[in-house]
Amino acid sequence: MNEQRPINVVIAGRACVGKTSLLKRYREGSFDEIYSTTIGLCIETQEIQNGEERFKVNYWDTGGDYLFPCRLPVFIRKCDAVIVVNAADNCCSLSQIDEWKCVLQENIKDPQTVLVFVVTKCDVKRLTDSQLTKLATIGGFNLWFQTSAKSGENVNLVFEETIDAVIANRKKQQIDMGEQKRRKFECCCLL
Numbered sequence: 001m002n003e004q005r006p007i008n009v010v011i012a013g014r015a016c017v018g019k020t021s022l023l024k025r026y027r028e029g030s031f032d033e034i035y036s037t038t039i040g041l042c043i044e045t046q047e048i049q050n051g052e053e054r055f056k057v058n059y060w061d062t063g064g065d066y067l068f069p070c071r072l073p074v075f076i077r078k079c080d081a082v083i084v085v086n087a088a089d090n091c092c093s094l095s096q097i098d099e100w101k102c103v104l105q106e107n108i109k110d111p112q113t114v115l116v117f118v119v120t121k122c123d124v125k126r127l128t129d130s131q132l133t134k135l136a137t138i139g140g141f142n143l144w145f146q147t148s149a150k151s152g153e154n155v156n157l158v159f160e161e162t163i164d165a166v167i168a169n170r171k172k173q174q175i176d177m178g179e180q181k182r183r184k185f186e187c188c189c190l191l
């Protein structure tokens with residue numbers, strides 16, 4: 001069994017949008033109505049199996065007030081995926097999406113980084129599919145979901161599809177590198 005390089009997933013968004021609740025619902029299957037702000041940063045780790053390969057996944061649950069709208073800290077530049085969380089009841093305007101787009105463009109230089117747009121609290125207010133798709137497309141996201149940490153709707157899907165996309169990117173990168181090496185070798189043989 002192959003142990004792979006850890007996968008780093010940053011969960012970002014303004015304070016109180018539901019980042020910690022989203023992760024808690026996924027990892028523990030529970031939901032808490034009482035708001036307890038995340039001070040700075042919390043890291044959770046998960047071991048996952050994908051075929052013959054084993055991955056350690058680190059989830060970086062950021063505290064909204066600590067990070068945003070300041071420049072995101074350096075670890076975000078090295079992550080494999082960023083899950084941007086917005087709450088359906090108060091922060092899905094076009095100007096906020098533009099703001100996120102700038103923050104991500106400024107901080108994430110690796111085009112392989114999977115950008116995920118999550119609108120949560122959909123038990124309180126729900127966007128239409130076309131509203132969600134429009135916002136996510138304008139923001140330049142690769143994946144988008146509407147979720148509720150309270151009901152659990154789509155929560156597992158967010159994390160499963162994000163991890164699948166990261167692993168698929170890595171596999172594609174390995175194939176591309178293998179192909180480049182093979183071409184170099186063929187060129188050397190011809191000389």
Ligand SMILES: Nc1nc2c(ncn2[C@@H]2O[C@H](COP(=O)(O)OP(=O)(O)OP(=O)(O)O)[C@@H](O)[C@H]2O)c(=O)[nH]1
Pocket residue numbers: 013014015016017018019020021022032033034035036037038039062063064065120121122123124147148149150151
């Ligand atoms: N109705 C509803 N409430 C939610 C949902 N997700 C989170 N909440 C509530 O929203 C509040 C904030 O949730 P948190 O998950 O702590 O928010 P956060 O983004 O981690 O906040 P910070 O750590 O301060 O950045 C809490 O009172 C949660 O119970 C949801 O899907 N539906």
Ligand SMILES: [Mg+2]
Pocket residue numbers: 019020021036037038061062063064
């Ligand atoms: Mg939190």
